[in-house]
Amino acid sequence: MYEATKSEAKWQKKWRESGIYKADLKNPVKPKYYNVTMFPYPSGDKLHVGHWYNYAPVDSWGRYMKLKGFEVFQPMGFDSFGLPAENYAIKTGVHPAETTRANIEKMKEQIRAIGGMFDLDLNLETSSPEYYKWTQWLFLQLYKKGLAYRREAPVNWCPGCMTVLANEQVQEGKCERCKSEVVQKKLRQWFFKITDYSEKLLDYDGLDWPEKTIAMQKHWIGKSEGVEADFRISEDQSKKIRIFTTRFDTIYGTNFVAIAPEHPKLFDYVSDSERAVVEKYVEASKKKSELERQMEGKQKTGVKTGMHAINPMNGEAMPIYVADFVLMYGTGSVMGTPAHDERDFQFAKVMKILAPQVIVAKDGDKYEDDVAEWSDTLHDDGIMVNSGPYTGMKNREALEKMASEMEIAGWGKKIVNYRLRDWLISRQRYWGAPIPIIYCEKCGEVPVPEKDLPVVHPHVKDYVPKGTSPLATVEEFVNVACPKCGGAGKREVDTMDTFVCSSWYFLRYPDAGNSAAAWDKKIVDKWMPVDMYIGGAEHACMHLLYARFIHKVMNDLGFVGSAEPFKRLVHQGTVTKDGAKMSKSKGNVVSPDEFVEKYGSDVFRMYLMFMGPFTEGGDWSDRGITGIARFVDRFWRCMELESDGAEFEVKVHQTVARVTESIEKMNFNTAISALMELTNAAFAKGLNKRQKEMISIVLAPLAPHLAEEVWESLGHGESIFTKSWPKADPKFLVKDVITYGIQVNGKLRGTVDLGKDVEKEEALAAARVVVAKYLTGEAKKEIFVAGKIIGFVV
RNA sequence: GCUCGGGUGGCGAAAUGGUAGACGCGCUGGUCUUAGGAACCAGUUCCGAAAGGAUUGAGAGUUCGAGUCUCUCCUCGAGCACCA
Numbered sequence: 096m097y098e099a100t101k102s103e104a105k106w107q108k109k110w111r112e113s114g115i116y117k118a119d120l121k122n123p124v125k126p127k128y129y130n131v132t133m134f135p136y137p138s139g140d141k142l143h144v145g146h147w148y149n150y151a152p153v154d155s156w157g158r159y160m161k162l163k164g165f166e167v168f169q170p171m172g173f174d175s176f177g178l179p180a181e182n183y184a185i186k187t188g189v190h191p192a193e194t195t196r197a198n199i200e201k202m203k204e205q206i207r208a209i210g211g212m213f214d215l216d217l218n219l220e221t222s223s224p225e226y227y228k229w230t231q232w233l234f235l236q237l238y239k240k241g242l243a244y245r246r247e248a249p250v251n252w253c254p255g256c257m258t259v260l261a262n263e264q265v266q267e268g269k270c271e272r273c274k275s276e277v278v279q280k281k282l283r284q285w286f287f288k289i290t291d292y293s294e295k296l297l298d299y300d301g302l303d304w305p306e307k308t309i310a311m312q313k314h315w316i317g318k319s320e321g322v323e324a325d326f327r328i329s330e331d332q333s334k335k336i337r338i339f340t341t342r343f344d345t346i347y348g349t350n351f352v353a354i355a356p357e358h359p360k361l362f363d364y365v366s367d368s369e370r371a372v373v374e375k376y377v378e379a380s381k382k383k384s385e386l387e388r389q390m391e392g393k394q395k396t397g398v399k400t401g402m403h404a405i406n407p408m409n410g411e412a413m414p415i416y417v418a419d420f421v422l423m424y425g426t427g428s429v430m431g432t433p434a435h436d437e438r439d440f441q442f443a444k445v446m447k448i449l450a451p452q453v454i455v456a457k458d459g460d461k462y463e464d465d466v467a468e469w470s471d472t473l474h475d476d477g478i479m480v481n482s483g484p485y486t487g488m489k490n491r492e493a494l495e496k497m498a499s500e501m502e503i504a505g506w507g508k509k510i511v512n513y514r515l516r517d518w519l520i521s522r523q524r525y526w527g528a529p530i531p532i533i534y535c536e537k538c539g540e541v542p543v544p545e546k547d548l549p550v551v552h553p554h555v556k557d558y559v560p561k562g563t564s565p566l567a568t569v570e571e572f573v574n575v576a577c578p579k580c581g582g583a584g585k586r587e588v589d590t591m592d593t594f595v596c597s598s599w600y601f602l603r604y605p606d607a608g609n610s611a612a613a614w615d616k617k618i619v620d621k622w623m624p625v626d627m628y629i630g631g632a633e634h635a636c637m638h639l640l641y642a643r644f645i646h647k648v649m650n651d652l653g654f655v656g657s658a659e660p661f662k663r664l665v666h667q668g669t670v671t672k673d674g675a676k677m678s679k680s681k682g683n684v685v686s687p688d689e690f691v692e693k694y695g696s697d698v699f700r701m702y703l704m705f706m707g708p709f710t711e712g713g714d715w716s717d718r719g720i721t722g723i724a725r726f727v728d729r730f731w732r733c734m735e736l737e738s739d740g741a742e743f744e745v746k747v748h749q750t751v752a753r754v755t756e757s758i759e760k761m762n763f764n765t766a767i768s769a770l771m772e773l774t775n776a777a778f779a780k781g782l783n784k785r786q787k788e789m790i791s792i793v794l795a796p797l798a799p800h801l802a803e804e805v806w807e808s809l810g811h812g813e814s815i816f817t818k819s820w821p822k823a824d825p826k827f828l829v830k831d832v833i834t835y836g837i838q839v840n841g842k843l844r845g846t847v848d849l850g851k852d853v854e855k856e857e858a859l860a861a862a863r864v865v866v867a868k869y870l871t872g873e874a875k876k877e878i879f880v881a882g883k884i885i886g887f888v889v
Numbered sequence: 890g891c892u893c894g895g896g897u898g899g900c901g902a903a904a905u906g907g908u909a910g911a912c913g914c915g916c917u918g919g920u921c922u923u924a925g926g927a928a929c930c931a932g933u934u935c936c937g938a939a940a941g942g943a944u945u946g947a948g949a950g951u952u953c954g955a956g957u958c959u960c961u962c963c964u965c966g967a968g969c970a971c972c973a
Contacts, residue, residue: 267970307893311968314892319972340973353973395971420971429973437890438971514972635968669967705913707902711895719901719914726913728928765903768912775912779929836908841954843908878953884907888953 097731099695103800107210115814116212118168120605121618128165129622130157131601133630133638134219136174137198139183142205143677144685144703144715149667151700152709152763153629154211158796159758161212162820168622169212170604172219173199176227177593178256178272181526185559191526192554195222210696210800212816217607221596226603227528228549229613230596233645234531236652238542242288243520245532245540249357250519252280257560258523259284261592262516263315263637285530285589286517289644293318293513296643303663308635315636317514322498323426324507326352326404328364329412336364336404336415339426339512342435343501344494347482348454351431352404352415353397353442356380357423364415366401373400373417380419395420395442407506408483418442425512433466440469455490456480518641520592525558525565527590535577535584544578550586564588597638598645601625601660613654620656628661631669639664665761668712670703677715685715697798698723704763704797726771727801729778734791734805736781743777747786748827754793755823763797770794784809789821837862838878838886839869847885855879862887 110116118127132153135146157169175195183198184191203215220226237243251260255275259282264271289296293316299309321341328334338352354361356377365373376398397418404413413431420438421429433443433451443451451466455477479485485493501507521530529550531543543550553572558565566572567588577584599613605622606614630638639661646660669676672683690699702723706713740747750773757766773790782790787809795802795815806815829851835858837845845865849858859877862885863870870889878886 266968307968310893314969317972321973338973342973420973422972424972431973436973438973441971512972632967705901713901716901716914722913725928762903764901765912768903771912834908838907838954841952846908876953878907880907882907884954886907886953 097727097801097804099697099727099800100692102804103210103695103697106800106803107207109803109814110210110212111207113814115816116169116214118166118214120168120622123166123621125164125166127622127626128157128160128167129601129605129624129626130160130167130169131604131625131628132171133628133634134172134174134597134600135202136177136179137195137202138179139187139194139198140679140684141686141688142202144670144687145677147209147687147700148670148703148709148712149629149631150206150209150211150213151703152667152761153627154209154213154799155700155704155758155763155796156627156629156761157212158799158816159820161816162792162795162818164819167212168605169214170217170219170607171206171213171215172217172600172604172607173202173221174593174597174600175199175220175222176527176590176596177221178524178526180222181524181558184526190554190556191558192222195220208691208696209700212799217604219600219603219607221528221593221600222526222552224549224551225610226600227552227596229603230528230591230599231531231543231548231550232545232613233599233649234591234595235542235545235548236654237287237648238532240648240652242291242648243285244288245283245285247281247283248286249279249281250284251277252282253277256524257562259519259521261519261594261637263518263640284519284521285532285587285591286519287595287644289518289641290513290515292644292647293515294511295647296515296640302659302661304661305632305664305666308632308639308664308666311635312640315515315640317512319512319514321510321512322501322507323510324407324430324501326407326413326430328415329403329405330366331402334363336428337426338428338430339510340430340432342432342494343498344479344482344485344490345432345435345454346406346408346430346497347485348434348452349406349413349430349432350411350451351413351439351443351446351448352428353418353421353431354400354415354428355421355423356417356419358417358427361400361417364400364402365417369399369401372398376417383419395438395445397442397446399446407501414448416442416446424514433469437469440466452481454479454482518592518644520595521589522592523562523564523589524560525555525590527593528552528596529566530587530589530591532587533575533577533584534587535580535582537582538577538579541577541579541584547578552590564590566590594638594641595645598641599649601628601642602646602649602655616654616656623655623657624660624662626662628664629667632666665710667709670712670715672715674714690717690720694720694724695727695800697801698727701727701767701797705767707764708762709764710761723767726767726774727798729774730770730794730801731805733774733778733781734787734808736778738781738783740781740783740786743773743780743782743786745827746773746776747782747789748823751789751793751821752823752828755820758796766793767797770797791815792818792821833882835862835883835885837866838884839866840888841886844869851882853881858885 132149157167161167180191180195184194206213234243251265253260253270253275255270255273265277268277270277296316319341321339322343323337323339325335325337397416400415400417402415404415406413431439433440434453476490479488479490479493498509529552531550533541535541553566553569555565555569573586575584575586602614602619606618609615642660649655650658672685675681675683677684687699702720705723750769753769754766791802791805802815831851832848833851834846834848836843847861847865858879870887872889874887874889876888
């Protein structure tokens with residue numbers, strides 16, 4: 096009888112004592128493998144099924160790579176600054192410095208109970224001065240390069256969290272964390288100039304990432320190539336209005352211009368007579384929240400400004416409108432071409448702008464002069480019509496020609512636009528890394544000299560968010576001498592977005608104890624890039640984008656040799672309970688503890704992996720865990736029995752091959768089922784020693800404790816994880832006798848067993864006998880695919 | 890609305906264009922047992938007594954052969970959402 100609990104405690108202790116999960120970081124002899132999972136934040140809640148669903152496959156993968164002969168580095172730290180830790184502290188009334196400490200210890204114990212080979216002894220915690228010192232250093236490097244700057248801008252304000260948020264943290268107009276409705280505020284805040292890296296971030300060359308994640312990032316960066324053009328104002332020929340379009344080819348159909356209410360120069364384009372109306376409209380749209388704008392959907396509103404722009408192609412005067420469907424990005428004003436843009440069409444309908452004219456016609460042979468209903472078929476590429484000298488050209492070619500001619504004429508140029516905004520990193524919250532900047536009356540904005548780092552995060556009693564940073568209440572912190580002139584200075588009191596802390600932790604792991612630098616380039620370049628990065632898909636446009644940006648900056652500054660941080664990325668799926676995401680508020684959190692206690696960690700983690708492909712997640716149900724428990728039991732019994740194993744030799748090698756293939760594809764579920772099949776076949780008779788050794792090694796990534804126990808029972812003193820992955824002998828993988836299916840007119844009508852080297856004629860002859868009664872009439876076609884199928888068409 | 894994924898037994902799920910439903914749960918029957926929610930053996934897609942027939946969300950297409958490829962549609966999930 097295998098006693099999981101006892102055995103697991105024993106092996107966890109042995110692994111820790113022998114340091115088997117430690118990698119030789121400075122001088123890896125074997126090829127390195129850097130296996131990382133997104134580090135957790137200590138929140139005070141226990142580990143739930145979702146954590147296990149993440150960490151178990153990561154660990155199985157790491158153990159597999161270890162058995163394959165790699166020096167595997169599989170560290171884990173804690174993302175301990177940030178809102179989860181702070182909110183937990185607010186809830187319990189205990190200072191975050193204390194709760195964080197306690198929670199990390201608690202979580203470490205729980206993570207150790209999984210029996211993973213995570214290296215938790217590096218003590219990487221983003222809230223410790225040894226770590227955030229270097230987060231501040233990182234800030235200074237960006238500052239020096241002009242990539243960190245402060246400006247006043249309308250920003251997203253979350254009234255629930257009482258802080259500003261980055262664009263990435265606003266979802267459907269609500270705070271990503273607390274779901275409060277986000278409002279716009281104009282504030283002076285710190286930004287990272289991620290937009291400088293828009294183009295570089297679009298390069299995914301050499302990355303093995305899920306297509307979907309790449310698509311999401313690309314969409315978020317939102318590159319569009321278009322044209323910026325100046326239109327003259329007909330009321331005042333000295334004035335121009337600059338518009339942006341991606342469809343310059345449709346300009347002959349343009350019959351209005353629309354400008355965003357927030358446009359700084361809006362009133363340059365408003366006539367005196369319309370001034371009052373426009374002011375009213377601007378006021379009204381300012382009051383609308385992001386959410387209200389979305390609620391209105393495609394219902395367009397706007398008012399005339401009273402001025403007109405001149406269409407440079409045909410000289411027509413077009414009315415200018417102020418309309419809030421135009422966003423204050425890029426030029427903040429657009430040309431309206433109702434026939435070729437649905438929004439323009441909707442707006443034109445509301446404003447009763449008449450007779451939108453088709454410019455690009457499908458196929459060129461049929462088009463309507465006037466568009467009564469907008470249809471996206473009109474949007475297709477095609478042949479130019481109604482377009483003066485360009486009529487008859489292919490529209491994409493016309494676009495190029497028109498744009499070059501315009502550039503020569505000097506009233507516009509081709510440009511590339513991105514929707515990515517700069518990363519707002521200021522937070523008016525307590526539990527984060529202080530921004531290392533001092534404001535001096537004389538010298539202005541002064542960066543804290545690197546030798547003065549860290550800017551120590553002050554202890555504050557009342558850290559409940561009030562809308563301004565709690566750090567501002569600590570006078571000894573705020574008042575400081577200017578590092579430049581020695582005069583009176585005041586510290587920046589905002590803290591950094593926790594995503595800054597998490598954007599570089601994987602660079603710290605290999606050299607976590609370094610007190611002289613953020614990391615030693617030599618060591619880090621040995622380990623970077625991360626070979627396998629596993630974590631949730633929800634970070635696609637946040638952490639995963641920020642980390643790439645920071646890494647590229649560090650690469651450009653010469654601090655790292657690699658251009659990308661994560662070579663291969665895999666997202667685990669989400670485990671739901673009754674179809675809903677597990678959350679404490681819903682009260683549907685499943686705790687692994689009782690199952691681990693009853694069945695052991697091996698059974699629990701295998702059960703999670705057996706649910707299905709781990710990238711897909713699934714709905715939690717404890718029905719069925721007994722199946723894995725039975726398997727473990729049978730497996731153990733199988734290993735206890737001794738036989739010569741002759742009859743299982745083929746099966747053993749096939750199982751090794753199948754498990755290898757499955758794990759290689761990270762299909763842990765089918766790896767387990769292959770082992771089940773073998774166990775079911777052999778558990779009553781047993782295997783020979785060599786066979787047991789092979790099988791226990793291929794089981795080891797999935798059930799490490801059980802595998803160690805078996806290995807030891809086979810008389811080995813050393814850990815199974817010092818061994819190497821077995822190779823299936825190809826001679827056992829080819830069956831001598833193959834059962835062929837026989838199809839007649841595509842329907843299966845029988846089977847026949849044939850030798851592996853059977854000739855076509857012989858096979859067909861044998862098959863004909865089996866399905867004789869279906870072979871009526873004349874045979875039209877006979878099919879023989881070696882190793883696969885025999886077919887007749889009659 | 891746009892961009893991705895999915896849709897296969899009562900359930901979780903397998904299937905390089907080649908015998909659909911491996912493996913597991915559950916269920917049915919049996920063996921062993923004072924008893925068993927333990928263990929083992931057998932069965933289990935649906936309809937049908939059987940012969941046989943049907944079957945991978947719906948429909949069409951390509952193919953000797955389609956869960957798998959192509960098109961149209963339905964539906965569920967995720968993400969983005971007036972970026973011109």
